[in-house]
Amino acid sequence: MPRIPAKFHKSILVRLGQNVRAERRRKGLSQEALAELVDLHPRVLQKIEKGQTNILVTTVIRIQSALLCPWSQLLPDATKQHDEGMQRDGLTDLRE
Numbered sequence: 432m433p434r435i436p437a438k439f440h441k442s443i444l445v446r447l448g449q450n451v452r453a454e455r456r457r458k459g460l461s462q463e464a465l466a467e468l469v470d471l472h473p474r475v476l477q478k479i480e481k482g483q484t485n486i487l488v489t490t491v492i493r494i495q496s497a498l499l500c501p502w503s504q505l506l507p508d509a510t511k512q513h514d515e516g517m518q519r520d521g522l523t524d525l526r527e
Contacts, residue, residue, distance in 0.1 A: 447491070455498065462476050
């Protein structure tokens, strides 16, 4: 089974972070306020927003719940970009 290149993982984390930041700002929350709502240290949230750290699904759920937004607000472009990159590099079906 081929390995998924790290650049795809990084692109998803960067896009997710950008979307979290945009939604947080749309709601009028500071990083500190959102970090407190989701029980994270503000520096961890800062790294998430910059795409500099891997993030657990449970953390994404906590952020999504605190921001009262649908998944599509946080992940749409990230997954689309990931899928397009995998297709471009010939990694469309990893089961083969």
